[in-house]
């Protein structure tokens with residue numbers, strides 16, 4: 131049985147594993163190896179994840195994980211970016227477990243918390259060309275609003291993100 135729950139320190143290895151595997155599976159053909167390695171190194175270290183599961187606030191509502199037999203198979207996190215706008219910062223399912231409803235359940239759990247914080251609208255950034263992510267957000271009612279530079283690009287990298295929005 132898959133359980134959707136708030137992550138603790140015992141989940142950080144699983145979060146790192148799922149997010150890194152999904153990063154390669156999703157962006158391997160879309161972004162450069164250098165960019166992907168830089169992002170994984172920035173986001174998915176045990177030190178950073180430990181802080182991120184133990185410190186939660188309105189602007190960072192802590193990692194939510196999907197766990198099956200003690201193993202993390204999906205992870206996501208969101209927070210408030212203004213009085214009544216929330217954002218989904220990250221959402222990844224184990225590449226072997228996509229389209230089973232896991233991502234939708236994590237999105238619902240994160241969104242429920244954002245609504246409790248007062249969110250009426252929700253945002254997400256999706257890498258341009260991400261065919262494993264965009265259809266999901268479209269199915270969940272998000273609409274493309276505008277294009278911007280992808281997070282953390284350096285000189286010589288031309289990667290774009292699509293800023294998407296839905297009313298809650």
Ligand SMILES: CC(C)(COP(=O)(O)OP(=O)(O)OC[C@H]1O[C@@H](n2cnc3c(N)ncnc32)[C@H](O)[C@@H]1OP(=O)(O)O)[C@@H](O)C(=O)NCCC(=O)NCCS
Pocket residue numbers: 152156221222223224227228229230231232233234235254255256257260262263264265266267269270
């Ligand atoms: C995006 C992601 C987290 C979604 O999680 P998931 O567990 O695979 O998705 P679910 O099974 O919960 O939901 C599937 C929904 O998307 C829709 N969907 C998925 N792929 C689709 C496609 N190619 N075309 C149309 N609809 C699609 C389904 O119809 C379903 O909608 P419904 O629940 O309203 O019927 C997951 O697929 C993933 O990790 N993708 C790669 C990484 C990624 O892109 N993450 C987002 C970064 S912003």
